[in-house]
Amino acid sequence: MGGAVLDDSPILDDIRSLLALAPGDAGLARVEDTLTAGYAAAMALEAEQWRIERQMAAMAGNGDADELLVLARRMSASKGDLSHLRTLLDSLRLRARELRTATA
Numbered sequence: 001m002g003g004a005v006l007d008d009s010p011i012l013d014d015i016r017s018l019l020a021l022a023p024g025d026a027g028l029a030r031v032e033d034t035l036t037a038g039y040a041a042a043m044a045l046e047a048e049q050w051r052i053e054r055q056m057a058a059m060a061g062n063g064d065a066d067e068l069l070v071l072a073r074r075m076s077a078s079k080g081d082l083s084h085l086r087t088l089l090d091s092l093r094l095r096a097r098e099l100r101t102a103t104a
Contacts, residue, residue, distance in 0.1 A: 006081045011041045015088045019095060028099040035096060038089045045082040049075060 006012060014034050018026045052075045059068055 006041065009041055011038050012088065015092050019091055023095060023098050028096065028103060031092060031096045031099060035089065035092055038085060042082060042085050042089065045078055049078050
C-alpha cells in the first residue's frame with residue numbers, strides 16, 4: 001500500500017489470515033483483538049493525514065512545490081491505505097458478529 005503507518009504493521013496480514021479461515025476456525029477473542037489493533041491502525045492513519053494536512057497548509061504560502069508534491073503523494077497513499085484497511089475491518093467485524101451469534 002505504501003503508507004508509513006501500515007508499512008511497519010502486520011495488521012493487514014493478520015486480518016487477511018483471519019478472514020481466510022473458516023468462520024469457526026478463528027476464535028472470537030483473536031478476532032476481537034485483531035479488530036482492536038486494526039481500529040488503532042486506522043486512527044494512526046487518520047492522525048498521519050491530519051499532520052500532512054497541517055504541513056501542506058503551512059507550506060502552501062512558501063512556494064515549495066516539490067515538498068508539496070511529496071506531501072500530496074503521502075496523503076494519497078495514506079488515504080488508500082485507510083480505505084483498504086476499513087474495507088478489511090468491515091469484513092472482520094462481520095466475522096466477529098457471526099462468531100458471537102454462533103456462540104450465543
